[in-house]
Structure formats: C-alpha cells, structure tokens
Amino acid sequence: MRLVEVDPNDEGQLETLTRLVEAARAYDDPEAFVLTVEDARNAVAYGSDLEPPRFTLLLDDTDDTGEAVGHFWLDAPVHDNRHLVHAELTVHPDHRGQGHETLLLDEILRRTRALGRTTLWVGIAADDEGSTALLTGHGFTLASQEARRFQVLADVDPAAIARLERDAADHAADYVLERLDPPYDDALLADLVAVTAAINDAPMGALDVEDEVYDLARMRDAERARALRGERFRRVVARHRPSGEVAGHTFLVVRPWDAKHGAQWDTAVTRRHRGHRLGVALKIEMMRWLAETEPQLEVIETWNNLDNTPMISVNEALGYRFSRTFSTFQRRLGPEGDGR
DSSP: OEEEEOOTTOHHHHHHHHHHHHHHHHHHOTTSOOOOHHHHHHHHHTTTTSOOOEEEEEEOTTOTTOOEEEEEEEEOOSSSOTTEEEEEEEEOGGGTTSSHHHHHHHHHHHHHHHTTOOEEEEEEETTOHHHHHHHHHTTOEEEEEEEEEEEEGGGOOHHHHHHHHHHHHHHOTTEEEEEEOSOOOHHHHHHHHHHHHGGGGSOOTTOOOOOOOOOHHHHHHHHHHHHHHTOEEEEEEEEETTTOOEEEEEEEEEOGGGTTEEEEEEEEEOGGGOSSSHHHHHHHHHHHHHHHHOTTOOEEEEEEETTOHHHHHHHHHTTEEEEEEEEEEEEEOOTTSOOO
16 A cells, blocks of 8 residues: 555546545545545645645556545644644545554554654544444544535525514614625735634534734735636625724535535634624625626625534525535554553
C-alpha cells in the first residue's frame, strides 16, 4: 500500500479521488450531492480561505487499474485553534473490512502528533456502526452531532413563507435587507468581520474548540478563494438603520456545474441585534433573490448542530426537511501522544 498526497494540478489524481468519493457516496449516502472533479479541485486547491485541507490517497501497488483503495483529508487550522486537527477518512466499498480503515486512521494520528496538535476530530455518519467501533476502539468519544436538511423548493408553501415574512417584518422595522454580489471592497469586508465571527456563538456540542478569528486579511482570502472556485456566491445582510451596522447575514453557494443544487452556509446575527427575527427575514430575502436569479434551483442543503434548536426551528418553518445525522468523534492526545 502507498500513500500519495493529491496534487491539485494533477488531473489524474483528481479524477481518481472523485471516483473513490463518488463510489462511497452512492453506497453510503445517496442523498448527498454528487461530487465532481471541479468540486475535488476546489477542495484540494483552495478550501474556504486559501488554506485547504490536505488530501491523501491510499493506493494498492498490486492493482494495475490505478484506482484508489481509500483516502483521507486532514485540516490543521492556521488562523486559530492551533491545537486542533479535523479529518475524515473513506475506504472504497469494495475494499472495506481488510484493515485499510485502521491504516488510514493510524496515519491521521501520526500526522496529528507530528504537527504538535493535541486534539483530533474525525467525522462520520451517525449510523455508521463500523466507523463508530473503529473510533471508539482507538480512544475517541462522541463529542458533537449535526443534522443535514434539504429544502425542496417545489414543496415549499408560499402562503406559509408570506406569513413568516410579514411577522419578521413587524419585528425588524429598524433594519434594511441588502443583497450583496461579490466582489466586495475592503470597506464592506471590514463591515462583515463582526457578523462573520458571530457564528462562533452557534452550539458545537462538547468539541474542544476556540472561537474562530476573523480579520480583514482572512476575509480577503475567503473572497479570493470563492472567486477562484468559480462558484456563484450570494449574501444578504441586515443593516441597522440607526447605526449603519451590519447586524446579520446569510450566504449561499451555487455551483454552475451542478446548478440545480445550492449549499446554504452561515446564517448569523450579532448579539446586540438578536431578538428581531432577522434570521427568518434574511433567509426569506435570500429565497426571493434566488427565485429571480437562480430559477433552475431545485434543492438547497443546510446543516445544523443538534443543539442549535433556534436555527433548526427557523429552517423547518421554511420547509427544510431532515435527511441524516452526522457525528464528530474527538480524541485528546497527551504529551506522549497516547492520552485521551
């Protein structure tokens, strides 16, 4: 067996990674959006802010097909949380139960220690009994769970959305909603720092995590990464009329190569502006905008920690329906790398 780090400029490696992930998706999670080579290239080359995870393939040298047996990705934050590594591993459905999962996990642990990090997260589907046994057998404990939901736009009740919109407007009279298309200048990016950091208040279960740190430089990097990925990016903000502050935002991504599916990312409101139904108002304004600019959209995906009941309530009121639960297992490594 041979481990090979994926080069974002190697089309063959990207195609191999895509085939592996797609085989696992079709077997394990057919509701998930299809992964394309474009998605793989973006993940390997750019990540969310030009600090992408490292992707590694596990190749069987006795196999002349060039297909991968498995892979993992490993993300070691650089802006904050420098104690942490976040990883996921995948083994091809045809090669499971042969020890490859253990080999990959051992390599993830080795690299975490080599980086001097003391906390490792590994994500899996909550109903994946094999991976649960593997992780608990290696000293991991369940630390957090989140649910994926889908909003099928054809099934959304327009009358219910209109009622929610009227109610939100009654509570948010001091705010104006603005639709923002990139690129953003530095003045606007600076305005967005505080509301971007507001996501730190979202529940994270028992994960050992510090607040993420945002500044103008990191906001610029995220802006550049989105441009390089070639996705269509939509952001709606709520601005407080008396102060001019950006009080809340929501943003969503549409991939042109899979334009029927949208990915809902953060929705957050800063602490001093909560209690005005801004989350609802922002998401409905996004729906209005998408109906005008992305009429081909059919399904939007969103994720919430199971403890985030306020946002789950908002999403379900807007027609998002539960799909599946996912778990993050955590292990703390001691000074010699063998603690828990």
